Amino acid sequence: MAKIIVFNNDSDRMETYYRGEAEPMPYNTNGTLKVREFRGSSKSNILWTTKRTMQSWNSQRYIFGAPIPVGFAFKRPYEGGHGNQSQHYAGVSFDVGQTLSNTQRNRLYNSAVNSGVWAYVEPAA
Numbered sequence: 001m002a003k004i005i006v007f008n009n010d011s012d013r014m015e016t017y018y019r020g021e022a023e024p025m026p027y028n029t030n031g032t033l034k035v036r037e038f039r040g041s042s043k044s045n046i047l048w049t050t051k052r053t054m055q056s057w058n059s060q061r062y063i064f065g066a067p068i069p070v071g072f073a074f075k076r077p078y079e080g081g082h083g084n085q086s087q088h089y090a091g092v093s094f095d096v097g098q099t100l101s102n103t104q105r106n107r108l109y110n111s112a113v114n115s116g117v118w119a120y121v122e123p124a125a
Contacts, residue, residue, distance in 0.1 A: 001018055001019070001020055001045075002018070002019055002020075002021070002035050002039065002045060002046070002047050003016065003017075003018055003045060003046045003047070004016070004017040004018070004019055004025065004026055004035070004046075004047045004048070004049070005017075005046065005047070005048040005049075006026050006027065006048070006049055006050065006051055006054070007048075007049075007050045007051065008050075008051045009050055009051050009052045010051065015051075019035045020035065021034065021035050021036040021039070022034055022035070022036065023035055025038050025049070025054060026051075026054065027051050027054035027055060027058070028054055028057070028058065029058040029061075029062075030061075032057070032058070032061045032067070032068075033054075033057055033061075033070065033073075035047070037070040037072070037073070038070070038072070038073045038074055038091075039072065039074055040070075040071055040072020040073070040074065040075065040095070041072060041075070042072065042074050042075050044074070047074050047091060048074070048091045049073070049074070049091035049092060050091070050092060053091065053092045053093075055117075056117040056118060057094065059115065059117045060111070060112060060115055060117055060118070063111050063115050063117075064107075064108055064111050066104075068096050068097065068108065069096060069097060069098065069099045069100065070094055070095070070096050071095040071096065071098050072094075072095050073091060073092075073093065073094045073095070074091045093120075096108065097109075105124075106124065109121065109124050
């Protein structure tokens with residue numbers, strides 16, 4: 001069971017939820033993001049995010065129109081990420097699409113860039 005702390009941008013308050021690994025994240029629409037996907041390989045029993053991040057995920061998933069495989073969206077800085085690169089998975093960004101084909105990944109990348117819901121989308125590799 002994970003303790004999930006969500007900053008609600010609308011009320012300026014922190015909210016606390018308790019969810020199992022197979023349950024959807026708070027504010028998730030249609031069960032498209034489970035706690036285990038959000039957590040990834042993090043060993044933390046306490047996860048955090050924002051309501052706005054979850055709403056952005058919901059919008060992106062709707063725009064893309066297909067499942068989006070999530071590697072993880074949460075890691076504490078000392079748990080790693082992209083080796084010597086950025087460590088930005090503190091519950092407000094997503095490592096996605098690693099199992100998609102190049103065509104699917106390009107479509108996901110373009111939909112994320114064009115969606116307007118993300119502040120930053122990593123350049124295509």
